[in-house]
Amino acid sequence: MKTDAAGAYVLHPQSITLNGCFRHNSDPRICTHKSSTRPGPLMYLMPPYSPSLSLAKIFSRGPLSDATDSFNQLRAQWRSPRDILAILTVIGGDIVQGALAQLCSSNPRHFTPVALSFGWVAYAFSAILAAIGSRRFAPDPDCPCTLIEVETKYPRDVHSWVLSRLVRDYTFPDEEPRGLTVSFYQTVPGKKMSVPDRDLVYWSGVIVIFLQLGIAVIPGALVGNWVIFILTLGGIVLVQLQASLPQWQKELWAGRKVDPKKPEVVCLTRGNGSAFAIVIRNNQPDGIRLSDMAAGREVLDSATVPATMILAMLWLIHLFCTAGLETDSWYSLAIGAIGMMQNAYASGTRRHWGALGIHVQKYREVHNKKVFLALKEAEEVERNVGIALTDIYFPGGLRPDEEAWKQQRISANMAHSATESSHPTKSSPSLQTVTSQQSSHATTPSTSLQTLISQQHSETKLSHPTTPSTYPPS
Structure with missing residues (x-):
């Protein structure tokens, strides 16, 4: 029996008998068996073994063999999911950014309870773009709202993450959602703004970080694989370095100091149609x-750009080491999944205002089903509040009687402001001198300063008898 160039046997007619049987039946490479559907034997000729000849050249691959290979690959992936672990590390950067904006602590606290998760590599490189481009680490506000300065009545869109979250997390009172509710707050003395309180979100981050370290210890204690613990600890250190950049504090709390002699009164609202104003x-x-x-x-610290570049390179090295894990990848996957859940919870959950760093206490609240009546009541509590909000809630203008009330109220407020500016204060030596001279001379002419002040007081009471008497303590 001869073979061709490919190594297959070539049968000659003489090798088959008249009854269909092989003459060389003793050759083990020739298999014969009787067919039930056709006369004569079925012959399978097995070529001799050759390293350059694969079975795929002789037999076509069937669907069963393909399915077997696919199941083998799937089984290997579930045993050690290192490929998917490297992919997950570069997604979820926006979640990490939101968690940092929620939990970045102030300067006295150097610990930020943000857990290690999958999205840190993506965020590290997006932070470089933010540092050299927009110069803003915090995400864009997710709750559009407007701030109105009561004194100037000037409205402006809110571009602050903290103030937008303050409006978003506002707890609506028990009144009906119809009409308008105006809530009045005053800052708490003795509690510094920008120093957030510790709440459930803060402590959840602390618990998750210790839980991640505990999971990373398991493969080291069982099989001596301490690589996962080292990678987890290194990732947590990188998280703390990324969150401790001074850019965060300068950006979130960028503003001038409040003048104690001139308190600031502002209104926060979502605009026309909103059911509440703060x-x-x-x-x-x-x-x-x-x-x-x-x-x-816009603020930028001089160390922001080089620091973000160095941290991005360190995160890239951390990614390469994580992708090189051969065994026990499930532990790293569990650590990243727990951290991602904590980041998502911290980024999206509602928090009380003290946890955001703004410490206030409520001293009054007015509600009315009619928006204009609610604004009139708010004007009685705090001057110029109702006037400042009329342009927001009534952009098309007021009715004649409502416009008349507005103009009358504006005149009364201007007279009251002039009276307050004319009052002698302890911080003005010249006014104290004038007052002492008036007290020493009982027969001062009617044109004295004290007489002018009393006349202005009487004119103010006559022009607007309902002068507010429920102002908060200064």
Whole structure:
């Protein structure tokens, strides 16, 4: 029996008998068996073994063999998911950015409870783009709102992450959602603005970080694989370095200090159609002007750009080491999944205002099913609040009687402001001298300063008898 160039046997007619049987039946490479559907034997000729000849050249691959290979690959992937682990490391950067904006602590606290998760590599490189481009680490506000300065009545869009979250996380009172509710708050003395309180979100980050370290210890204790623990610990250190950049604090709390002699009163609202408005009286000596924060001032620390570049390279090295894990990849996958859940929870959950770094207490609240009546009641609590909000809630203008009330109220407020500016204060030596001279001379002419002040007081009461008497303590 001869073979051709490919190594297959070539049968000659003499090798088959008349009854269909092979003459060389003793050759083990020739298999014969009777067919039930056709006369004669079926012959399978097995070529001799050759390293350059594969079975794929002789037999076509069937669907069963393809399925077997696919299941083998799937089984190997589930045993050690290192490929998917490297892919997951570069997704979810926006979640990490939101978690950092929520939990970045102030300067006295150097620990930020943000867990290690999958999206840190993606965020590290996007931070470079933010540092050299927009110069803003914090994400764009996710709750569009407007801030109105009560004194100037000037509205501006809020570009501050903190103030937008303050409006988003506002707890609506028990009143009906119809009409308008105006809530009045005052800053708490003794609590510094920009120093957030510790809440459930803060402590959840602390717990998750220790849980991640505990999971990373398991393969080291069981099989002596301490690589996962080293990678986890290194990732947590990189997280703390990324969160401790001074750019975060300068950006989130960019603004001038409040003048104790001139408190700031602002209104926060989502605009026309919103069911609530927030009024904050900011008279904290070391407080930050909320109107400056709303502007979203551009700030940049000199160390931001080089620091973000160095951290991005370190995160890339961390990714290469993570992708090189051959065994026990499930532990790293579990650590990243737990961290991702904590980051998503910290980024999206609602928090009380103290945890955001703004410490205020409510002292009054008005509600009315009619928006204009609610604004009139708000004007009685805090001067110029109702006037400032009329342009927001009534952009098309007021009715004649409502416009008349507005103009009358504006005149009364201007007279009251002039009266307050004419009052002698302890911080003005010249006014103290004038007052002492008036007290020493009982027969002062009617044109004296004291007489002018009393006349202005009487004119103010006559022009507007309902002068507010429920102002908060300064």
